[in-house]
Amino acid sequence: MNQPRNFIRVYVWELPVRLTHWINAACIVVLGVTGYLIAHPPGYMTATEASFGYWFGIVRFTHFVAAYTFVVALVFRIYWAFVGNKFARWRSFVLLTPKEWKEAVRVAKIEIFQVSDETIEPLGHNAVSSFTYAVLFLLALFQVISGFGLYAAMSHGWMPGLFSWVMPLFGSEQTLRSFHYAANWLFILFTVVHVYMVFYTDYVDGHGGLSGIISGWKFMDKRETAVPVASQSVPPAK
Amino acid sequence: MIAPVDISKRAPTIYEQMVSRGVSRRDFMKFCAWMSAYLGLRNTGVSQIAKALETRRRIPVVWMHFQECTCCSESFIRSSHPIVADILLDKVSLDYTETLQAAAGHQAEEILQDTITKYKGEYLMLVEGSVPLGADGVYCVVGGKSAVDTVHEVAAGAKAIIAWGNCACAGCVQAANPNPTRATPINAIIKDKPIVNVQGCPPIAEVMAGVLVHLLAFDRIPQLDHLGRPKAFYSRRVHDTCYRRPNYDAGLFVESFDDENAKKGYCLYKVGCRGPTTYNSCGVIRWNNGTSYPIQSGHPCIGCSEAQFWDNGPFYQRIANFPGFGIESTADQIGMTLGGITVAGLAVHAAMTNVRKRHEIGEQPGENAEAAEKSNQEADKGGAS
Numbered sequence: 001m002n003q004p005r006n007f008i009r010v011y012v013w014e015l016p017v018r019l020t021h022w023i024n025a026a027c028i029v030v031l032g033v034t035g036y037l038i039a040h041p042p043g044y045m046t047a048t049e050a051s052f053g054y055w056f057g058i059v060r061f062t063h064f065v066a067a068y069t070f071v072v073a074l075v076f077r078i079y080w081a082f083v084g085n086k087f088a089r090w091r092s093f094v095l096l097t098p099k100e101w102k103e104a105v106r107v108a109k110i111e112i113f114q115v116s117d118e119t120i121e122p123l124g125h126n127a128v129s130s131f132t133y134a135v136l137f138l139l140a141l142f143q144v145i146s147g148f149g150l151y152a153a154m155s156h157g158w159m160p161g162l163f164s165w166v167m168p169l170f171g172s173e174q175t176l177r178s179f180h181y182a183a184n185w186l187f188i189l190f191t192v193v194h195v196y197m198v199f200y201t202d203y204v205d206g207h208g209g210l211s212g213i214i215s216g217w218k219f220m221d222k223r224e225t226a227v228p229v230a231s232q233s234v235p236p237a238k
Numbered sequence: 239m240i241a242p243v244d245i246s247k248r249a250p251t252i253y254e255q256m257v258s259r260g261v262s263r264r265d266f267m268k269f270c271a272w273m274s275a276y277l278g279l280r281n282t283g284v285s286q287i288a289k290a291l292e293t294r295r296r297i298p299v300v301w302m303h304f305q306e307c308t309c310c311s312e313s314f315i316r317s318s319h320p321i322v323a324d325i326l327l328d329k330v331s332l333d334y335t336e337t338l339q340a341a342a343g344h345q346a347e348e349i350l351q352d353t354i355t356k357y358k359g360e361y362l363m364l365v366e367g368s369v370p371l372g373a374d375g376v377y378c379v380v381g382g383k384s385a386v387d388t389v390h391e392v393a394a395g396a397k398a399i400i401a402w403g404n405c406a407c408a409g410c411v412q413a414a415n416p417n418p419t420r421a422t423p424i425n426a427i428i429k430d431k432p433i434v435n436v437q438g439c440p441p442i443a444e445v446m447a448g449v450l451v452h453l454l455a456f457d458r459i460p461q462l463d464h465l466g467r468p469k470a471f472y473s474r475r476v477h478d479t480c481y482r483r484p485n486y487d488a489g490l491f492v493e494s495f496d497d498e499n500a501k502k503g504y505c506l507y508k509v510g511c512r513g514p515t516t517y518n519s520c521g522v523i524r525w526n527n528g529t530s531y532p533i534q535s536g537h538p539c540i541g542c543s544e545a546q547f548w549d550n551g552p553f554y555q556r557i558a559n560f561p562g563f564g565i566e567s568t569a570d571q572i573g574m575t576l577g578g579i580t581v582a583g584l585a586v587h588a589a590m591t592n593v594r595k596r597h598e599i600g601e602q603p604g605e606n607a608e609a610a611e612k613s614n615q616e617a618d619k620g621g622a623s
Contacts, residue, residue: 039557043493043508050504053488112587114594153475153517168464171408173515174541174550178558178569185573189580196584204595 007219012123013212017088020077021213024140027070028187031143034063035184067147074140087124093134095127103127111201123207123220129197136190139183146170146180252454253292266291276448276523277460278470290455297454298353298361300392301335304378304385305412305421306367308337309440310402316526317443333361336380347381354395362453363396363431365389365424368405368412372420389427398432398459399424400449407435407466408545415549425466432459435466437518439542444523445471465545467517476539477513479521482506495536506533510554512541 013021037059081090095101104127109116111128120126125133148159149166150173170176202210212218250258256266267288274283301311332338333353339346353361367385370377375384383391393399401424404410412421425433436449449468452460460468477483485491485505492500492509507514513521516539520531532539538554541547550558557568592599604610 041489041491041508043491043499046490048488048490050484050488050490053490056489057487059489114590154478164464172541172544172546172550174512174544174558175546177515178550178560181557182560182569182573185569185576188573189576192577192580193584196588200588200591204591204598 006222007206008222009217010123010220011216012085012087012218013216014080014084014088015216016076016080017084018213018216020073020080023069023073024077027066027073028191030066031063031070032184032187032191034059034066035181038063039181064151067144067151070140071144071148074144092124093130093137095131095134100127104131121221123218132190132194139186139190143180143183143187146176146183149176150180250296251292251294252296253288255296256291273448273451273455276444276470277452287451287455290457291451294454294457297397297457298357299332299364300350300353300361301332301364301366302388302392303336303380304365304367304369304389304405305419306403306405306410308366310366310405310446311335311337313440313443314402314446315443317447343381350392354392358395360397361395362398362400363392364400364402365406366402368409368421368423369427370412370419371422371427372418377419386427389424393424393428393431396431398434398453399428400434400436400453401425401466402436402446403441404437404439404542404545404547407437410439411548414546433466434459434462434468437465437467437472437543439547441543442471442519442523442525445519463517471519471523472517472543474517474519474522475514476516476518476520476533477511479519480513480533481521482533500536503536506536506538508556509538510540510552510556511538512544512547512550512553513539516541516544516547518543 041056041059078090080088081093086092095104106116106118107120107126107128110118110120111126145163145166148163149170152160152162152164153167153173155161167173167176170179198209198213201207206219208217208219253266257263267284270287270291271284274280274287277283279286303311334346334350336346339349341349367378369375369385369389371386375386378385380388401407405412405421406424409417409421409423412419413423425435434449434453436446438445445468448471449460452468452470460470463469463472465472477486480486482503482505485503486507490499490502490504492504492506494500495509505511511533513533520539521533524531524534540553541550544550552559555568557570560567560569560572
């Protein structure tokens with residue numbers, strides 16, 4: 001790579017994608033923190049009467065509100081996976097063909113193990129991150145199902161009622177709770193790796209991934225022989 | 239008052255049996271009122287129960303014992319109202335039960351055979367204990383027959399089955415990992431009969447009585463939840479009916495059993511209370527004539543009316559050991575370990591990036607900001623001139 005780099009600005013992340021991304025991010029943080037607090041409430045010695053305090057109730061309430069918000073965002077994102085642009089489509093998250101799996105291995109060699117000097121053109125997600133987000137989606141689905149499965153017992157709402165079949169599947173609520181709680185750790189691991197990887201790609205390839213999820217625009221290396229930018233990546237006319 | 243009848247000519251009703259045992263009408267009505275309250279019936283439920291007990295013939299009952307400790311029977315005979323025990327144990331209905339019957343040996347087995355053939359399709363089967371399926375069921379053999387054979391044989395002609403206690407409902411301690419005898423609850427063996435799961439280790443005596451009275455009086459299965467437990471007694475968590483609940487919502491917790499918070503009677507959540515995941519009536523009906531229940535006595539609920547409660551230990555720890563991993567490894571320890579490995583991996587990756595991707599990270603040809611600024615200014619000037 002010795003010739004000057006020439007970037008063009010391309011619209012990759014549509015507004016609904018960016019919105020759901022940040023709503024999900026906020027929800028995951030809130031759910032993770034409150035979830036941890038519910039499992040490990042901090043103890044303090046006090047002379048206060050119970051009737052004067054409700055902080056643990058508020059922590060739980062926050063957890064439930066964030067859970068509902070997360071579900072709504074998730075459902076909307078699923079809808080958008082069918083109507084959004086190429087980078088938002090469900091197909092871009094799923095590795096189906098052997099070619100796509102080979103690409104994932106190639107990306108891992110370049111970006112994770114760094115044993116290859118080839119370059120990748122990640123306008124949207126690369127094959128490894130696609131795979132990761134697909135797994136994260138399943139994990140989110142599991143958290144929603146197990147969470148509302150736990151919630152169903154203390155709610156008369158129709159929505160949690162849809163999940164009343166979950167608990168018998170796990171045998172007991174305590175078991176279900178263990179799984180729901182353990183999955184929280186996977187979210188923490190994901191968040192650590194995800195944030196690191198965003199910083200990493202931004203640092204290394206200069207495609208502006210970090211700002212892209214705020215503005216929607218990314219930067220693509222333009223080559224002499226570059227194919228015209230796909231029409232889908234042009235922003236809607238103002 | 240019902241006129242005395244000659245009960246030798248036909249099978250007596252339950253009420254007639256009671257009267258012949260010296261129960262007064264007043265005590266009988268008190269009992270009916272009491273039971274309808276437990277079952278959550280309306281005021282009119284009292285007369286319904288009274289009428290049903292007055293008119294219904296005795297329902298034959300066989301009470302089977304398999305892998306269990308008899309704590310369900312023990313609990314039942316300590317029921318706070320003597321009539322409940324009388325209904326069954328004074329042979330108003332009970333035809334067979336290994337632990338309390340006078341008969342023994344062939345005589346006892348003969349009674350069982352008599353009952354299940356004579357009252358085929360009419361009798362109630364009460365089961366205490368789980369059934370071992372391992373090694374062809376050799377771990378539990380009564381009268382030369384394995385428990386699993388007996389269960390199939392007796393259940394075949396039963397009108398309905400009541401599974402007493404955690405053993406019969408979920409396998410209890412003998413089904414805990416690794417379950418060497420393959421102890422199996424009744425509902426996993428018998429699929430074609432209505433089964434009422436009366437959970438608990440043991441169940442509360444009044445709950446057992448309530449379920450029995452419901453079946454005897456109304457001749458139908460009480461409303462059950464998704465785990466087959468009567469909703470009247472198992473629809474709420476111990477947590478929801480706990481008098482310490484306000485402390486939970488206020489975040490006031492016992493940290494250890496000898497601290498100030500324990501003396502103040504704060505919530506036992508952090509010392510392992512399973513109340514939030516346990517469905518039972520302990521907080522309402524309580525035990526031993528409504529004297530107390532574990533939490534009231536300062537001990538966390540161990541969740542004895544839930545499946546797998548032995549495997550979700552330790553009892554005094556909020557977060558249970560994670561299934562499938564070693565003893566003493568909770569999700570937290572596993573999570574922390576994975577987190578440590580991840581962070582270390584990322585640190586290595588970050589360091590490696592600065593070495594291996596040096597050529598990409600550094601300034602590339604044409605990326606000098608000052609030069610670019612200068613060339614833009616020159617272009618502007620060129621454009622202006």
